[in-house]
Amino acid sequence: MNCSAPFNPFMGSYQFLSGITTPSANAQHFFQQGVDHQFGFNQAESQKSFACCMEADPAAPMCHWGMAYALGPFLNKGQCGEDEWERANFHASAAADLLSQADSFTREEEILVGSFLARFPSGDFEYNQTTASMAYRDFLKGAVEEVDSLDLLSLYGEAEMDVMASAGAAYYHDSLQLTHGAARPEAEAAIAAFQTVLRAADHPLALHLYIHITEPLSPGVDASAGEAAADALRLLNFTGSGHMEHMPGHLFLRVGRYADVVRNNELAARADDEYSGAGHLPYGPAHNTFFLVAAACLDGQYEEAARFGQKMRDIYRRGDVGDSPGVEEGWNALTYVHVRFGKWQELLDDADDVVPEDVVPEGVEEARSYAAALRHFGRGVALFKTGEAEAAGEELEMLAEVEGEVAEKYADRTRVARLMLGALLADEGDREDMARAAAEETNSWAYNSPPHWALSTNDCLGQVLGAAGAAGGAEDAFDLGLKEYPDQSWSYFGKADAMEMAGQEGAEDVRKMGRDTWERSDQAFVAPCLMFA
Template identity: 25%
Template sequence: MGGAKSMRIQATILGLLLTAAVPASPALAQSHAGHADMVAPATPQLLSGYGGGGLKIDTQVPQAQAFFDNGLQLAAAFAHAAAVEAMKEARRLDPACAMCVWGVAWADGPTINYNKTPEEMKGLLKLAREAQAMAAKGGDPLEKALTDALVVRYTKGGGWGQPGDLAFADAMQKISDQHPDNDQIASFAADAWLQAGSEDEAKMKAAARRSMAAAERVLGRNPTYTPAIHFYIHASEIAGEPAKAEPFANRLGALAPNAQHLVHMPSHTFYWVGRYREAGLVNRQAVEIVYAQAKAMAVPPPAGVFGVPYHLHNVTFGIGGALMAGDAETALWLARPLVTASLSADKALASSQRAAAGAYVALGILADPREILAVPEPRLPMLKGMWHYARGEAFARLGRAADVRREQAAIPAAPEPKRKKDDYDWYGRQTLRIASAVLDGRAAMIEGKPALAAAAFERGSLLQEDADYGYSGDPPAWWSPVRRFEAEARLAGGDLAGAKQSADKALKGRPLDPGSLAVLAAIESRRAAR
């Protein structure tokens, strides 16, 4: 489930537009190009419905305090651009406010999803030093400590797992320990620990557990504090303990009804505890929020909204949950606009193509077969492969084995070497190899050869369970556990023990998978009938 690898993959997906304008480098995709949740208001205004947060600062201007607090709320909801603008307005209202300057530098800094370029870091460091100098002249000890910490972060780099991030997390933890009753400071620490991880899985999980501890300090006394809930969901997922966040995930959306990212966030918990349908539904709610905001900002939906960061993530995560649940209405509502948007694209990062692939799968699995068979071939290479896979699934539903095999043969799924670090193309190639194996199994099932089908599905399962591919991603790159298909094939061949073993393996990766549970129920029914 979510870990260092999936967090990094997610960072390349969020906010990427499926057009020729998408940068060719994953590094660019993690920079300022997509560092916004929504366009900030044309004129400064306090935005409600984004959750809690706030910190008393040294200002005699009430509106500066209000905009500073609102900036904290927006930043914790990952409404990045609006958060920066709120902090800038706080600074404009009180130019002598050190923390208002700190707020601009902090809100515009790296996050768990977006890094900053070296040039951007220079500007942030300049702002942080300005705030530090202002606080040194008359700020209280807390403000001095916060400004010092931000200078350390930006001096040493800063940007997901770099030395500055670890130094910042250490500093924020110390400040929180000195102010144990301050919910906002503890939430700063929880966020900072999330950004202190690295590509090393053990280190990332260790940092996630530190983040969980910081958030738990808050949630134990204030279970509705949305910044802590947000970071707790992320941290518990990375640490492999998503169920711990479930009570808080249940309430988050209602606490921040205008924050599309916070409305989406419970799906990270729901998916990994087996609440797949709800994972789809909360993402649909998040998408509806984006549509409403896009309409207010005169962004033409649906295609235009794919330039809004986090929107693509909401769509693909919602499709992932709905596919697992077999929720055709939600999956197709989310998938159809993405298929339409992707058809006109002729250039996109491999991670964006992989994210969009689920939309084609939804049509192939859940729509009338005639719908996907009428969809023209996309231009993007990975989507071409997944278009063939989706068509193959449609033909399988029609019982046309020869057509399934024709679509399988069109998928570029030749063997590939193990991936290199940051080789995001590899994930797409691996996905296509799985697609080829699954269609091989589908055809064999139609041909009445369940043993051959089980072997094909087992081949796909091993590809899916590869240590470098696994069940990683947000949502996982492959839409379901292939072990489920293997279990179905073994059951069809009368191998009850093998079917149970395969279903059990599927459930380890996807708890409460409906298809695997159905196989187990069928096994028990057959045994009872003997």
């Protein structure tokens, strides 16, 4: 990488620590750039920046601290690999040695360098990393009681979250897609720290992590606690940082602001493309794009959903993705789109729906199995809807065969696919039972954003029950659809139909809410779940 001149194409205006102790303007620039990248979880580019920082001022302890920060664990990487751990330990020790020789430094710099001796206590990879994360957390907890620093307090909140990430613990007990339990003690401490920071300033790390820790709260209700942080991060305009531009969308999806999710992730996708075009490595391009697809579907934007569903495949072909969803799930995001909008012929005409062998990551043998399950599901639905019931049955049989081959992490999703397609092909009584089983399955899942099954099984159950004349059960199902995805037309229109069927007052008011939230759609509304319409 060329470190002769600053190359930073973006970022915000917040300066971490108000600058570090260095006579080099380039070292200062690259340090801040590295921190900005790390705040956006882009460790690959963060490490490049801190390498340039060290080149610009080899005597600056904070350049080495930054490199250790960019190698270490974080929210989406709860534990280091062996090489990362050893390198982080090396740079943490180098920072401490340089600080002991420095003529001047700030108290914050001294604390941060000392904290990393606790975080990376040994070059021995066998050291318990959760214990190390707890020691780092405890070090910072003592420091923030001594020093009034928004940066240290933000890092302390992050450290509490890192302890949970290292141990594989959720922020809330029994955190489900529809509900949440009580916060774990570490989560409570992190929330309190971020709230203190955000009362004083729009700190980018605190905003980012506060969104993460509040989004699993109940959709459209408790989750709104983080909505102000999402708006604030959006206004910070971290242009070019794909993950930071994407992050507000996590909260917006949870509270029902689907058009805002689409806009934020369009910006993120543009940033990811610019990174790849410049030879840099974006962080989470498939995740950002999948988020956009899910939100565009909920907002009724078919053309946008289809365009970015196709873009998912381009990302996997590009080969610069190691995030979620993997190719096994994301390759057929376009299948979800076609099923959602009832584009049966477009689905059947999709000759590119088989995952090519050359885009499957090494060691992920099950990738093509789950992708095949999604393909059989989509094709089975489309064949049935175009009058090819026998061929649809064959797709169901192949889906059932694949179900035994998928990795354990995909077993519940494949079961939902089989239940949904099976319900479509079944008679009325079995159809209701299978649709209900699919809905109960997805409603029991742990929170994930966007959800692992990108179609609302609650809306589909409501469609089935409504067709069978069970107005009360249909309305209950659509209410769950609105609990899962607040303020969206698919469930509003279904609920209004169920209310009219039962002779209830207020159906037209609900229908008007559906029309209002469908205003950005490029499609005529037909039914809440087109596969059962």
